[in-house]
Each structure stands twice: as C-alpha cells, then as structure tokens.
Amino acid sequence: MDNALMIGLSRQLTLRREMEITANNIANANTPGFHVESLLMRNEAAETASSQDGPRDLQYVDAWGMGRDFREGSLDFTGRTLDVALEGDGFFQIEGRDGEALYTRDGRFRLDSEGRLTVADGAPVLDDLGAPILIDAAQGEVMITEDGALVQNNAEVARLAVYRFEDRSLLEKSGNGRYAAGEAQADIAADAVIRQGYVEASNVQPILELTRMIETMRAYESVSRFLSQGEELSRKAIERLGRA
Structure with missing residues (x-):
C-alpha cells in the first residue's frame, strides 16, 4: 500500500474516534457527575512500503488511550x-x-x-x-x-x-x-x-466541544482530499507508465 495512503488512513481512524468521543461529551452535557473525555494520541514509527529512496520510517497516528477531566462541575x-x-x-x-x-x-x-x-x-x-x-x-x-x-x-x-x-x-x-x-x-x-x-453538573463546556467537533470535521475532510489527490496522482502515473 502507498505510504501516503497508509498515513492518511491512520489519521482518519483517529479522527473518527475523536468525533465519537466529542459527540458523547455533547450528549452528556446535562448528565450530572459526567466528566469530559478526550482522545489521547501518539506518533508510532513504522517501516515504509518498499521504495528505492526516501525515508526509511514513517510516523503514523495512533490512539492509545482515553483522558478524563475529573475537575468538579458546578x-x-x-x-x-x-x-x-x-x-x-x-x-x-x-x-x-x-x-x-x-x-x-x-x-x-x-x-x-x-x-x-x-x-x-x-x-x-x-x-x-x-x-x-x-x-x-x-x-x-x-x-x-x-x-x-x-x-x-x-x-x-x-x-x-x-x-x-x-x-x-x-x-x-x-x-x-x-x-x-x-x-x-x-x-x-x-x-x-x-x-x-x-x-x-457535568463539567462539559458545550461551546468548546462544538468547536472541537467542527475542527475534527474539517480535519477529516482535509485528509479525505489528501487521499483523493494521492489516488489521482497514482492513477496518472500508472497511465503514463502504460503509454511509455
């Protein structure tokens, strides 16, 4: 699989999980005693797909845990x-x-x-x-x-x-x-x-969570465009090689 595609897919998976957590926070904004949650992420190194040049490893995004803010609500x-x-x-x-x-x-x-x-x-x-x-x-x-x-x-x-x-x-x-x-x-x-x-009361701040949701949606759309452009470049490269 193409390296760029692998990186993009790893990021999309974490963005989907982040969206689910943010939506759950918003849904529990009025739930007594609820503590706001967030996704904990890290970079994970992995070998590249077979290539003749370029870097020998890449950094992928990995979701490794859940963070909770235990501060008191009002x-x-x-x-x-x-x-x-x-x-x-x-x-x-x-x-x-x-x-x-x-x-x-x-x-x-x-x-x-x-x-x-x-x-x-x-x-x-x-x-x-x-x-x-x-x-x-x-x-x-x-x-x-x-x-x-x-x-x-x-x-x-x-x-x-x-x-x-x-x-x-x-x-x-x-x-x-x-x-x-x-x-x-x-x-x-x-x-x-x-x-x-x-x-x-819940310690969720709805405005912050809505802002985070919008940012996550935009990031997901950006990664989707990146993947589409990468696929288009690969398609054109294959067509040119086929005509050579």
Missing part, C-alpha cells in the same frame, strides 16, 4: 432531600448488577419500595461498611451531614461511603457515569464535603 441546587453532591476529590460507592463495587459522583438518590437508598436505575447505594443503606420513611425526613451521616430523629442510621483514588487513570468506565476500581486502590475520602439538596 453544584446545582435542587432542594430534594436525597440529592447530594461532593465537594472535593471522591466518589460515592454503589453496588453493580454482579455485586461488584462501582463508583460515581452522580448523587441523585431515591428510595425503592423496600426502603433501600438507590441510584436512578435501582442500584443500591452502599454505606461505609459496604452494605446497602436502608431507610424507614415513616421515621421522618432524612438529614445528610457534610461528613455523610444520614440522620433521622437526631439518630444516625447510616453513613455514605465516599472513596478517593490516588491514580484515577486506572479507573475503568462501566457506563452511566460509573467506574470500576480495576487495579486502582480505593481510600476513604476523609476531606470530601457532602452537600444535601444539590447535584453536581
């Missing part, structure tokens, strides 16, 4: 008793479908029919001992303190688990704004502050 007041938001580094712990611990900053909690504190899709929220939190609604309104204690009738009935990770790059995305710890070590986030009646 805190939006909702006034709902079971809405909570985190100030500082940390994640709430919930139980996944297979019983594994997952981590999220989306604090839109609610009570299910059994009195368990859950997230929107019914996954249980875990306490500081790793057990589901049970609340008797008949005992009155729940107050949630800044350190995560759930209080009813002046008595603590449970305490939210809030964890932090020294190396957040090891977290594995599991969908719905949640992460599995993977090889990352979870520690108690002692300095995190919990705000009752608030939710953390």
Whole structure:
C-alpha cells in the first residue's frame, strides 16, 4: 500500500474516534457527575512500503488511550432531600448488577419500595461498611451531614461511603457515569464535603466541544482530499507508465 495512503488512513481512524468521543461529551452535557473525555494520541514509527529512496520510517497516528477531566462541575441546587453532591476529590460507592463495587459522583438518590437508598436505575447505594443503606420513611425526613451521616430523629442510621483514588487513570468506565476500581486502590475520602439538596453538573463546556467537533470535521475532510489527490496522482502515473 502507498505510504501516503497508509498515513492518511491512520489519521482518519483517529479522527473518527475523536468525533465519537466529542459527540458523547455533547450528549452528556446535562448528565450530572459526567466528566469530559478526550482522545489521547501518539506518533508510532513504522517501516515504509518498499521504495528505492526516501525515508526509511514513517510516523503514523495512533490512539492509545482515553483522558478524563475529573475537575468538579458546578453544584446545582435542587432542594430534594436525597440529592447530594461532593465537594472535593471522591466518589460515592454503589453496588453493580454482579455485586461488584462501582463508583460515581452522580448523587441523585431515591428510595425503592423496600426502603433501600438507590441510584436512578435501582442500584443500591452502599454505606461505609459496604452494605446497602436502608431507610424507614415513616421515621421522618432524612438529614445528610457534610461528613455523610444520614440522620433521622437526631439518630444516625447510616453513613455514605465516599472513596478517593490516588491514580484515577486506572479507573475503568462501566457506563452511566460509573467506574470500576480495576487495579486502582480505593481510600476513604476523609476531606470530601457532602452537600444535601444539590447535584453536581457535568463539567462539559458545550461551546468548546462544538468547536472541537467542527475542527475534527474539517480535519477529516482535509485528509479525505489528501487521499483523493494521492489516488489521482497514482492513477496518472500508472497511465503514463502504460503509454511509455
């Protein structure tokens, strides 16, 4: 395959992936606790196609990972008793479908029919001992303190688990704004502050993402023109050789 074509195709593949990530960011601009993502790329050297002259290696574009901006989004007041938001580094712990611990900053909690504190899709929220939190609604309104204690009738009935990770790059995305710890070590986030009646907004900046999308589209079109011109040059060269 022609060297120019190989380079152009490698760039198109990364641009398509970048477009998908940008579109996902825009789609989640209003998703509480969502962290903006970006594609991490690098140059990768490879040998050229067979040639008599020219450079002996080329630099291709390779997508090697996903970057996430874990900076806090703004805190939006909702006034709902079971809405909570985190100030500082940390994640709430919930139980996944297979019983594994997952981590999220989306604090839109609610009570299910059994009195368990859950997230929107019914996954249980875990306490500081790793057990589901049970609340008797008949005992009155729940107050949630800044350190995560759930209080009813002046008595603590449970305490939210809030964890932090020294190396957040090891977290594995599991969908719905949640992460599995993977090889990352979870520690108690002692300095995190919990705000009752608030939710953390996404940290996506839509204008920046739309600008990035336009730039990506233009870059893709530019590479497409480059490939078309390269194919045209090759066609003309073959025609001339055929007439020689």
